[in-house]
Amino acid sequence: MRLKLQFTFFILTVLGFSAFGQQNGTIKGRITTSDGAPAVYVTIGLKDKNQNTTSDDNGNYTINRVKQGSYTLRVSAVGINAQEKNITVSAGETVQVNFSLTENNQALQEVTIAGKKNKYKVSLPSASLRLNEPLLEAPQNIQIVSDQVLKDQQVISMSDGLIRNVSGAVRLEHWGDMYTNITMRGSQIQAMRNGFNFVSSYWGPLTEDMSFVDHIEFVKGPAGFMLGNGDPSGLYNVVTKKPTGINKGEVSVTVGSYDLYRTAVDFDHKLTNDGKLLFRLNAAAQTKGSFRPFESNDRYTFAPSLSYQLTNKTKITAEYALQNAKMTEVGSYYIFSPNGYASLPRNLTLTQPGVEPARINDHSAFVNLQHNFSDKWKATAQVAYSKYLQTGSSSWPSSVFANNTIIRNVGIWDAESSLKLAQFFINGEANTGGIVHRILAGFDGGKKNYMADWGQSHDLDLPSSPFDLNNPNYGFPANGYPNFDRETSLEDRAIAAGGLMGQKYLSTYLQDELGFFNNKFRLTLAGRYTYVSQYSWGADPDKAEKFTPRVGLSYSVDKNTAVYAVYDEAFTPQTGFLRNGEKISPITGTNYEVGIKKDWFDGKWNTTLAAYRIVKQNELTGDPTNKAGETFSIVVGEKRAQGIEFDLRGEITAGLKLIANYAYTDGKVTKVAPGVTSIAVGEVVPGFSKHTSNAWLTYTLQDGALKGTGISAGFTHLAGRAMGTYSGENSEQNLPNYFKLDGGLFWENAKLRITANAFNILDKYLFTGAYYTNYWNAPTYNQPAYSWQAEAPRNYRVSVAYKF
The missing domain is CATH 2.60.40.1120 (Carboxypeptidase-like, regulatory domain)
Structure with missing residues (x-):
């Protein structure tokens, strides 16, 4: 009887819920x-x-x-x-x-529908890149590293293996995880954030933590549509995360070799039911050790953002990011020896336990106001502010001796920089007589100030008791620890050290892309006028102005294939000191480029093949004959970079995603300025690899009990690596070939993802480096020295991410 009552109650309950449903x-x-x-x-x-x-x-x-x-x-x-x-x-x-759905002519703030559909291939640039067209139609080689790629490869900062996803990009790693400094097409490229040039003088910005980064856009060659005073080799643009209007969140935990512990959170939410007021918070905290003793890199990041739809046509977005870093002094990862590259253990360190770490607070803020006049015309006004505060030091040997001993030196490096930047631009589309006009017009303006004290230094070792590289002793240093003056204001110390730098600039530009024959054939005509006033090392400002033209052609062979050609010019003011005291001229550069882009299998994956030739005049480099304490530069004269680049990215078939690229780069000095004897015509430009190859492959099971399980593998191969300094023909001192193999496993469902990767699986001794023909030392100035920075041995990371 009791069982019947329970059964009856169950049936009534089910029927009740059914009726309710x-x-x-x-x-x-x-x-x-x-x-x-x-x-x-x-x-x-x-x-x-x-x-x-x-x-x-x-x-x-x-x-x-x-x-x-x-x-x-x-x-x-x-x-x-x-x-x-x-x-x-x-x-x-x-x-x-x-x-x-029908697409409007607004480029994305984050990622497009087409880009979200394919997690490795993004089809449209961000709004901050200002282009108003699909990447397939743009007369330029532009590669985008998506957020999914960052997660799959467990990239946690801009300096953490990200460049493997872009053809021809290499990194000298001089600054460790402090600054990114990427070299491409024979020169260091510009660092941008949300469309603003975020480089303060030569240093900065602090390498971005990936917790608040949505994706990164790499623009090859000059970008007259983007900036007027920049290197003709290109730029990368970090696009930060913004509110999406989708209520979602994610928290992740990562642990790894050498005491890596990291937590990150991404919370995205509508604050009002009508979706007008949106909020997003990204934050992360990590502690991170190293395979070298006494070395650490601890950080936390806090990045909230708000957007509000003022009217149906007007939207404002505001965002702020704080990055706090505490890390071992810059230079701790260097090894110096007269006996050749990799002649010492890779876990050797020259840092001294007890030296104060570098402490950095990096603040940045952006406000973006966008107004749509119609479906075809919009105006964007945005401002950016940055304040960078650093208290720290850098280490570099005072002397390198033939008996494999050195004198370690620690120099103060306290710094402060501020950026105040503004932009206004209009995107629009018009038709005249069957010709489609995509118009971009606007202006940029900014003020940058940087001051640093690097005028104090201290030898940790004595000539009578140098540091023995064969038998390192990390006890109390023979000459004691530095006691730097920090009571005097930073500004006064910077003035005394010649550490004042600054720049004011203003530019205006106009670009019209004319589309003929139903927009199958596109002609881009553009020009930019730029005025810059710039000073450094405490010298008087150098002023320069220039008009730089841009001409591009793009032709759609069919809806999935386009060929292009572009001519562009660049203009980069520079400052420094020449031994003869002459005035320094700006860098001027030209780029000639042709290419073909193709989407395959209904746009699931894309290939880009490009060939280019860049010629730069008047570029400065450090004088190879500088002795200790000297900061003179020399004018190279003219250098040429030319090469071929190939990029492939996307989903080859269901569950199989591939990123692969190859670049051939040839950089040489073609002319030498009068009076320069330390550099010769035909000499290889430092800091690039003649052959660069990368691949990253992932496969995810689509069905069955193991659905969501996947495997990934990737490699980087560098051949013909030029070292990091000019020095004769560089033949015997060039770097050996480089091969790194990574791979891992993952599993995911709608809520949970577990990722595990192993890096440097073959456990190779990998490094970058430079050679100094005459390294200063006592009593003579004729000792050659090799320097290099080793990468980690085989190491591992495991991440667990939960979506809510």
Whole structure:
């Protein structure tokens, strides 16, 4: 009897819930783009109600438990025209509502629908890049590293293996994890953040923590549409995370070799039901050791952002980021020896326990106001502010002796920089007589100030008791620890040390891309006027101005294939001291480039093949004959970089994603300035690899009990590596070839992802370095020296991420 009562109660309960469920309805459907492809991660919901969802990988969506009644169903995403449909939901009914979306002409703030659909391939640039067209149509080689790539490869900072995803990018690693300093096409490229040049003099910005980075855009060659005073080799643009309007979050924990412990959180939420006020918080904290003793890199990052839809056509976004770093002094990872590269153990360190670490607080803030006049015209105004504060030191030997001993030196490096930057630009589209005009016009302005005290130094060792590289002793140093003057104000110390630098600039530009024959053939005509006043080392300001033209051609062979050619000029003011006291001229450079871009298999993956030739005049480099304490420069004269680049990225087949690239780079001195004898015509330009090859492959099981399980593997191969300094023909002192193999396993479902990677699987002794023909020492000045920075032996990382 009791069993019957329980059964009856169960049946009544089920029927009750069923009856309750029948009071509600369901809305479901499919969202596609204009070409019929599924539109994924698109927000769809009931207008003015707190019921919404996002489309899945096939473009499908479902909204459950909708009370009966009449509603307005709204679908929206960045880069598309929002759509609304009026619907009526009855009790127990499933309403089928499909949407076909049309893209508007706004470039993305984060990633496009097309980019989200394919986690390794992004089809449109960010709004901060100012281009108003798909990457396929742009007459320039632009490569984008997506957020999914960063997660799969467990990249935690800009200096953490990210460049493997871009052809021809290498890094000398001089600054460790302090500054990124990427070299491409024969020169160091400019560092940008959200479309602003964030380099303060030569140093900075502090390498970005990936917790607040959405993706990174690499622009090859001059970018007249982006900046007027920059190196013709290119730039990278870090695009930060912003509110999306989707209520979601993620917390991740990473542990790894050498005491790496890291936690990161990403919280994205609508603060109002109408979706007008949005909030996002990104934060991270880590402690990190090293395979070298006495070395650490501890950080925390806090990056909130807000956006508010002022009207249907106007939106404002504000964001702030604080990066706090405490790390071993710059230079701790260097090894010096007269006996050749890798002649000492890779875990050897020249740092001295007890030397004060570097402490850095890096503040940045952005405000972006965007107004859409119509579907085809919009205006963007944005400002940026940065304050960088550093208290620290750097280490570098005073002397290197033939018997494999050195005198270690620690120099003070306290610094402060500020950036105040502003931009205003208009994007639009017009038609005249069958010609489509994509127009970009605007101006940039900014003020940068940097001051540093590097005028104090202290030898840790004595000539009578040098540091023995063969038998290192890390006890109390023979000459004691430094006692730097920090009572005097930093400004006064910087003036005394010649450490004042600054720049003021203003530029205006106009670009018109003319589309002929239904926009199949595109001609870009552009020009930029730039004025710069710049000073360094305490010298008087150097002023320069220049008009730089840009001409580009792009032709769509079909909807998936485009060929292009571009001519562009660059203009970079520079400062320094010449021994003869002559005035220094700005760098001028020209770029000639041709290429072909192709999307394969309905845009699932893309290839870019480019050939270029860059010629630069008047570039400064450090005088190879400098003795200790001297900071003179020499004018190279003219150098040429030319090469071929190939990039492939995307989903080859279901579950199989590939990034692969190759670059051939040839950089040589073609002319030498009068009176320069330390550099010769034909000499190799330092800091690049003639052959650079990378690949990263992942495969994820699509079905079965192990669905979501995957394997990844990747390699980097560098051949023909030029060392980091000019020195004759460099033949015997060039760096050996480099090969690094990484790989791992992962598993994920809708909520959880576990990633485990091993790096340098073959446990090779990997390094970058430079050779000094005459390293200063006592009593003579004729001792050659090799310097190098070793990479970690085989090491591991494991990450667990939970989405909510």
